[in-house]
Amino acid sequence: MSIKAEWARPAVLLNPLEGEPTDADSHIGGPMLWPIDEPWPWCDGSRHDPRSPGVPGQDIADVGMPFVGAVQLYQRDFPELPFPDGTDVLQVFLCTLHHDLDDIYGPDVRLVWRDSAKVVELIEEEPEPPVQEEIYTPTINVLEPIRFTEYAHSYDRPEHLRDADWPETSSGTKIGGWTCWWQTGPMEFQCRECGTAQRQMLSLGTSEPSGDNVEWSFGRDGNLNIFTCPQDVHHPVTLHID
Ligand SMILES: [Zn+2]
Numbered sequence: 001m002s003i004k005a006e007w008a009r010p011a012v013l014l015n016p017l018e019g020e021p022t023d024a025d026s027h028i029g030g031p032m033l034w035p036i037d038e039p040w041p042w043c044d045g046s047r048h049d050p051r052s053p054g055v056p057g058q059d060i061a062d063v064g065m066p067f068v069g070a071v072q073l074y075q076r077d078f079p080e081l082p083f084p085d086g087t088d089v090l091q092v093f094l095c096t097l098h099h100d101l102d103d104i105y106g107p108d109v110r111l112v113w114r115d116s117a118k119v120v121e122l123i124e125e126e127p128e129p130p131v132q133e134e135i136y137t138p139t140i141n142v143l144e145p146i147r148f149t150e151y152a153h154s155y156d157r158p159e160h161l162r163d164a165d166w167p168e169t170s171s172g173t174k175i176g177g178w179t180c181w182w183q184t185g186p187m188e189f190q191c192r193e194c195g196t197a198q199r200q201m202l203s204l205g206t207s208e209p210s211g212d213n214v215e216w217s218f219g220r221d222g223n224l225n226i227f228t229c230p231q232d233v234h235h236p237v238t239l240h241i242d
């Protein structure tokens with residue numbers, strides 16, 4: 001294996017594009033395939049930052065809020081994702097307020113791995129939070145994925161490879177690949193349950209290479225990176241904003 005190949009990983013840019021997806025589609029910001037008899041994800045509000053600038057005058061400390069459907073990815077469209085047996089859709093939810101979490105200041109995230117065949121009757125209406133930070137609220141997009149090979153960011157490479165003339169790590173919304181370190185890094189995260197080194201599974205980007213941004217913004221126009229455990233995606237995830 002060439003030295004360059006060692007630092008290559010497969011990646012998929014989701015490549016969002018304004019559209020009108022249904023719950024049966026992969027999308028960003030569209031309707032979620034959610035069964036009527038299952039409680040919708042809910043944030044208890046205990047980590048809300050009461051000074052949330054987008055909601056002046058509203059007391060949101062300890063106020064429970066529904067999560068917002070942010071990303072839905074079907075296995076048939078994105079077989080690269082580590083779907084646990086018996087699941088074929090990954091649903092990503094954001095609580096679209098500022099949270100003072102241990103490692104980050106931003107929206108909170110929930111992942112749901114679902115078997116679409118088991119959803120018989122859909123929820124009639126998705127709960128909507130009474131207040132949201134506009135910067136975390138996605139626009140509605142269909143996806144036109146672009147598959148490519150991504151090379152490690154210079155921060156992740158050993159010193160003698162740091163100046164190599166490799167393509168830049170993408171800051172777009174993507175599956176897999178490498179972390180686009182900007183203000184921090186490089187960092188490694190261990191699974192809090194089993195100690196295995198986590199891998200970046202999904203990154204939500206402020207700036208898409210296409211210029212068709214989702215109009216959300218993380219940190220200082222950076223990325224919200226979601227790291228999962230390679231042993232078990234149900235182990236606790238790590239969120240990192242860069
Ligand atoms: Zn919340």
Ligand SMILES: [Zn+2]
Binds near residue numbers: 193
């Ligand atoms: Zn683990």
